[in-house]
Amino acid sequence: MTQIDQAWKTQPDIVTKQAEHVTKAIRASQSDDGGSDEPVELNQAMVQRVASALSDQFDPQYGGFGYSAANPDRPKFPEPANLIFLLDRMSRESVSQADRDEAQSMLVKSLDGMISGAMVDHLGGGFHRYSVDRRWQIPHFEKMLYDNGQLASVYARAYEKTNNEEYRRVTERLCEFVLRELKAPGNAFYSALDADSEGEEGKFYRWTDEEVTELTESIDGFADAAKIYRLVGKPNFEGEYFAPDPRGTLSDIAKERGESYTALDERLASIRQRMFDIRSQRERPITDTKILTAWNGLMIAGFADAGRILKKPEFTQDAVRAAEFVISELADESGRLKRSFAGGKATLNAYLDDYAFFTSGLIALHRATGDERWLLLARKITDKQIELFWDDRQGGFFFTSSDHPELIVRVKDPIDGAIPSGASVSAENLMYLADHSPKSDYQEKLKATLQAMAPMFRRAPAGVPRIAAVLAAYLDPTTTPHP
Structure with a gap:
């Protein structure tokens, strides 16, 4: 740092020039398509790459993904985006029966694995963050809102597909846990429960x-x-x-x-x-009392899906009340969002995830209630997202807004992990809005988003399962709608 400081003082022109070169290199590395302006052909082979990549990473003995014989005790995460892809694939008529059967087998093995060990809280409901072993036997005991929001949707949809009563009860107990232990004054949801109490992991x-x-x-x-x-x-x-x-x-x-x-x-x-x-x-783990727009969006979707599929209108109303809090405390009249609410105050510019995940929750409410209010709000938030985050040159969405403080370059975050990619969820939202807004440009934006993400199907197919499900539906709109 001393040498950099000295160079800046004595040779500022050279340092500035080098900084420009570094910036250009970083921007080039962020290019989705290597600089080509040619549109990418979207095809079923891209979806198949994702299916094959997940099959390669699947643990056939205990379910889940990422098992390696060389490192058998690596942590295992729920990875809901993978499960959402499998839910879509097992129902898609354009896929061969063998591939549908494989998708269902992988899904059920994973869902059963997570509720067979201590990953699920058998006494209080809800899921812990990840398993420290391959067998889902012992978790890291933290409970995250984003996991439970996604898994409420996944287990409810799996119940709908399989009629497995245990999946229904897992979903109900998950929702009951969130209402009991993560519900904040005002009806939104806190972010997490810590793993530790009295200074010890899992003591509670x-x-x-x-x-x-x-x-x-x-x-x-x-x-x-x-x-x-x-x-x-x-x-x-x-x-x-x-x-x-x-x-x-x-x-x-x-x-x-x-x-x-x-x-x-x-x-x-x-x-x-x-x-x-x-x-x-016992002394309870500490609650992280931040209210995050993005994570609340995932939980709103979870409650709305559970209410609709399980025919539990009380869960749908819990989703409604949480959405109303976000609208009143974290959104302005134009549809602009804040990211976080704590201490009675909303702060921080929202990121792509906040817009995409909250819109996903609004869409889930529209599906659950048929109330046009939620569809209109979903359009409003999405229109603001397009205004603030859209990449006019290459298509798709940046992670930060156009007026966000910029660190060298605006990046995109295409990979689904424990938290899904904002781009993937945005594509889902655009597909639904296009279906319900025929005179809009959502269909055009959907295609551009898929094309912007296309290189990731080649570079890291296991990292884009959620948008792969959207692509499958885009290429085959005549069968089961997504999600």
Whole structure:
């Protein structure tokens, strides 16, 4: 730094010139198409690349993605974008029956895997952030709003496709957890629950051998529940504690016992409630009380999807109330958004994710209620997003707005991770709005967004599953609509 400071003082012209070269190089590296202005042909081979990449990364034994024999205990994340792609593919009639069956098998294996271990909170509902092992056995105990918002939609849609009653109950308990523990005054949602309490990872969620023994002695039927949730034998967490971990879905366990899932689940309900009540007396993990527009958008969509598919209008109303908070506290009359609300004040320019995810929530509300209000608001927010984020030269959306403080270059963020890409969700929104706004230019913007993202299907196909589902629907609009 001293040398740079000295060079700036003595040779500012040379330093400025070098900075310009560096800036140009960074901008070139951000180019989606290597500088070509030729439109990219969109085709089914691009979707197939994504399907093949996910198949290569799939863990056939425990479900999920990213397993490597060379590194078998790498963390495993839910990756909802992958699951959304599989939900679309398993229903798409233009895909071969073998490919549809493979997609459904991968989806079910992953969904079942996550609820077979301790990734899901069997007592309080909702999902933890990720598993520290391949088997979904022990999680990092943090609970994130963005995970649970997406997984509410995924499990509800999976229930719709499979009629698996356990998926329905997982969705309901997830929503009940969010309402109980992440709902803020004003009806929006806080961001997260920490993993630690009293300075220790997972202390709120774990059980000692002494506690298990006391429960066995004091609760009728607990001994059988302890076997089901593997609270017996060798401790599964840090060598001395238990985390409920049935190592199978309750549906499979019930089948092995010759009873229905519903009967087993109802029999275990009172025992889970007793354990939940005891756990609730412990010191709780810290709540991250920021209200983020983007993450609330994902949770609004989750509640709206759950309400619509499960025929639970109360969940739809929870989505309505959260959306109304965002509209009143984080949006202005023109549709411009702020990113964060805390301490009674909205702050920070919103990013692409905030616009895209909130619009996705509004669209989910339109699907759930049929109320044109939500469609009009979705158009308004999207129109403002196009005004502020659209790339006039190459198409698609920048991550920051045109008047955002710029750091060398405006970048795009095309990759779906634990949080989906704003570009992917924007493409979903544009497709829905084009279908419901025939005189608009949303269809044109959708095509340009897909073309702008096309190079990623070649460079990193496993990183673009959510927009691949949009592309599949764009190329094959005659079958199951997306999402």
